[in-house]
Amino acid sequence: MPQRRALRFEVFGTVQGVGFRPFVYRLATGLGLDGWAANAEGHVAGEVAGSPYAVDEFTARLSTGAPALSQVRQVRVTAARGQLPLPASGFAIRHSDADHATARGPREIPPDAAICAACLSELLDPTDRRFRYPFINCTDCGPRATIIEDLPYDRVRTTMRRFPLCAACAAEYGDPADRRFHAEPLACPACGPQLSWDALSGEAALRAAVKAVESGGIVALKGLGGYQLVCDATDQTAVRALREHKHRPAKPLAVMVQDVGGVRELARMSRVERGVLESASRPVVLLAARGSGLAPAVHPGTRRIGLFLPTTGLHHLLLRELARPLVVTSGNLADEPIATGDTEARHSLDAVADGFLTHDRPIRARYDDSVVQAVGRTVLTVRRARGLAPAPLPLPVATPVPLVAVGAQLKHTFTLADGYGAHLSPHGGDLADAATLDGFMHAYDHLVRLTGIAPRAVAHDLHPGYLSTQWAQAQPLPRIPVQHHHAHVAACAAEHGLRTPFVGVAYDGLGLGDDGTLWGGEILVADLTGYRRVGRFATAPLPGGEAAVRHPYRMALGYLHGTELLGSPRPYPWLTRGFNERLDPSEAAVLRSMVGRGVNSPRASSAGRLFDAVASLLGLADTVSYEGEAAAALEEAAGTVRALPLAHRLVRVDGLWVYDPGPTLNDLLERQHVGEGVPALAAAFHLTLALVTAELVAHAVDAGAPRTVCLAGGCFVNRRLLTEVSRRLRAQGLRVLVAREVPVGDGGISYGQAAVAAARLSKE
CATH class of the missing domain: 1.10.357.160 (Tetracycline Repressor; domain 2)
Incomplete structure (x- = not known):
């Protein structure tokens, strides 16, 4: 009998909800291996047996050939236990079971992914059984974070559990050769969610929504992570009405267009920006607008416009029916959380919308649209939400105990951290009242359950008036206060893996300093555990x-x-x-x-x-x-x-350059x-502020500060300021860093707090 080898494997990372088990199945069967794979406590586990060469090849390819939406962070291989897979028994995907794990590992939740090219082709194909079905998806795309109720990730632990598969979908789900093999959000017109508009359903509901927009109305549309408000972006009256009802008089509104051709008609677009627009995360991308036919009220007072491409089949259908750019903005009133529940939406948006295009698939987690911008070839995250969150970020220093960092007040996020991993929550808006605090607590409870991180410490801002600080102080946990601007620069440093000291430039609105005064124009010499102020405005x-x-x-x-x-x-x-x-x-x-x-x-x-x-x-x-x-x-x-x-x-005041x-x-x-x-x-x-910054940093470096500079704070969303400052610092031979995946503004504060808390706890 030929020599035979068996082993047990566990793969950690973003490996649930991204087609990883089907990938493992095809890999194992292609190599002639016997065994099984299953989702287990946030990762994928299984056993394989076969020739030594095939087993070695299998383990090597687990990380190198993984699906595009996955992130393999660790492959753990041990001896197989119990009864080994029998020769010629084949390979199978088993039902998920937490007992398949030999050890608990990090649990990662896959972000939602925009409709893929294959599903879009089927959506528009009159011969396909999913022709014009708004909820089309496969293992490469569709809802993930917004429908998951618990892990391991299986249909029974998502909001899709209320939609039993029809025979045709069940066949696809069980066919290893099919693109929908073990696709948990799988659905079709016969067994999946359905559109509704009052008493109308399906195509009739869609036509009613199209008619409402064509007539200058505003439609409340149930999207992936919450309701969205939609109107004709070329209709000045409609856009003004949306602004008035939404209480948003001036802030630019995001516009969705059908394809990159539509983007070119409205804005200038670089190769980098096109790549981001077409990515699976489908964020809103801030672009330089052309003299377009959009209503002036869409982006008043600015030549920059936020554009994005359709994220779902429903968006594609609307855009094709209407053949015009659409304002697609958050389904809320100013300063309120985005509506996710149907009753909640009708209560809060009834005065805004002329109709509701909804469906019967519940939204489990609230996710707004992500926002990014490109500065040269660098893509910076302005708002991290749908498509990006809650994918984990690394910490340079592992936290010895699980912790939560609760962020600040504006553009609120929180971060759960354990070991070297940090889960930055989606953007939650400004944490200013009971409604947004309630939204934070619901999001916190949900992410704690999904990640399995039970915090044993809490990091928070110094400001006692922040609701986040007050919530932290009410928790029966050790507290780690982190100064606002230290958190800003630490977020940049942590994303870039810095463990050594650096110069931090923190420019923002207001944050409470450690002396009890308000800061916002700061030059710090810092590491992840502490800082000293060396310059200021x-x-x-x-x-x-x-x-x-x-x-x-x-x-x-x-x-x-x-x-x-x-x-x-x-x-x-x-x-x-x-x-x-x-x-x-x-x-x-x-x-x-x-x-x-x-x-x-x-x-x-x-x-x-x-x-x-x-x-x-x-x-x-x-x-x-x-x-x-x-x-x-x-x-x-x-x-x-x-x-x-x-x-x-610049002058010297109390030992600081001012x-x-x-x-x-x-x-x-x-x-x-x-x-x-x-x-x-x-x-x-x-230009003057750039020169001032260069001089302040030069004084710090002359006094012995490190030659690595981290730029952080909401002022650096300003592309001209960021470019001017970076150019002058680099001209001094300095290494200049800015956060990319983490928002440069207050949306990144919680991640910075987590990095500081982890470093301090580790040091202690």
Whole structure:
């Protein structure tokens, strides 16, 4: 009898819900091996037996030939146990069973994947039995994270369990040669979910939705991770109505188009950007808009537009029927969680939508659309959600105990970490009230159950007013406070695997410093366990506190009348005439008095608030509807204009290098007074901040700081600032890093907190 060898294998990583067991089946049978495979506690386990050569080849190919949607992180091979697979018994996929595991490993949840080319071809093929079936999918695409209720990943533990397979689908599910072999979301018109519009179903429901959009209406559509609001992106009246009902007056709206040809009609697109648009994650990609036929209200005040391609069969059908670009935005009112349940959606969106195109497949987890942008050949994540989350990210230093990092307040996320792995939750919006806190807690409970991570420590921001901090303080767990800007730069460092010290540049809106004051323009020398502040922006008052964030003219008054250092602006009437004429005289007098007496005017060293002040002084934004709107207007005004820098100076204060914006604002006002245009002045301000940053970092390096620099904070969503700063730092021979998979803004805070907490716990 020929020599025979048997072994047991366990494969860890993103290997459930991505066609990995069918891949293992085809690999084993192709090599003539006997045995079995099954999902087991978040990974794939099994046994094989056959010739030594075939067994060795099998183990080698487990990681090298895995399906595109999978991520193999570890292959563990041990001796087979119990009764070995008999010769010529064949290979089988067994029902999943947690008992198949020899040891508990990390559990990874696959993100949703956009419809693949093969399924799209069937969707549009009149001879195919899934012709025009909106919920078509296979092992290479379809819902994953949004339908999983528990692991191991099998249909009975997804929201698809209520749809028994028909005979035809069951045959595909059991056929190793079929693309739908063990595809858990498998469905067809005979046995799967169905569309509905009031009393209408199927094609009639779809036609009703199409008619509503054609008539200028707004449709609430049940998507993968929640409801979406859809209208004609070329209809100014419809888009304005959507903005009014959704309470979103200015923030740009995402637009979905049928294909890359539709993208080219609306925007300029690089090869890198096209690759991201067509990827399985299908994020919204921020692109440079052409002079297009879109309604002006889609992206007012900016030449950048968020475009994305269809993610599901339903989106493809809508776009083909309507033959026009569609606004497809989150199904919620401003500052509320996205609606996922049908009753919830009808309650919250009834005043917005003219009709509901829904279906009977429940959404188990809330996922908004991801947003990315390309800066040169680098793709940066602005919002990590559908298609990207909750795929795990590595930690440079393993946490010795499972932990949760609860993030900050704006653009909220949380992170679960165990060992070297961190699961960053999808974007949850601003954690500002009971509704969003409830959404966070539901998402937390669900991700804890799926990952199997039971936290034994909690990391949180220093700010006591954040709901995330208050939630952390209420937990019966050891707490690890992490300063806001340390978390920002640590997120960048951790993504790049840094374990050694670095210089961190953290520019954002506001974060509580370890001295109890508000920070936001910081130069830190840090590692993952700690930091020291070596540079900062000078402080300025925020007249009225949080009201100054919503009203940039208040920040302008704060800088004009209360900047920290001697170089403060001289508010000569002829320099500020245009600015003062826009203000209510009595209110301006009250605000100046507040600043002068230090009443309700907390001080902040914030780069983001300086952007607000300059935007207001240039007449670009006096009042805003969302955080970052003024800075976006300033970036838009600068465009690609070349300009000379504004005056600036650095001074030493209490051992720190401090940027005094006084000379910068004086110069800006004087150049404005003599007639220099807004675009040139906006460009000059960006250039000046880049020069200031390079000088602050140079002082730190001259004093012995490392030559690796991590850029972080929401200000670096600004492409011009990021490009200008990076160029000047690299010109000094420095290594410059920016986060890519982790959001550079507050959406990455929780990951940074997790990295810091892991390093501190490991050190202790």
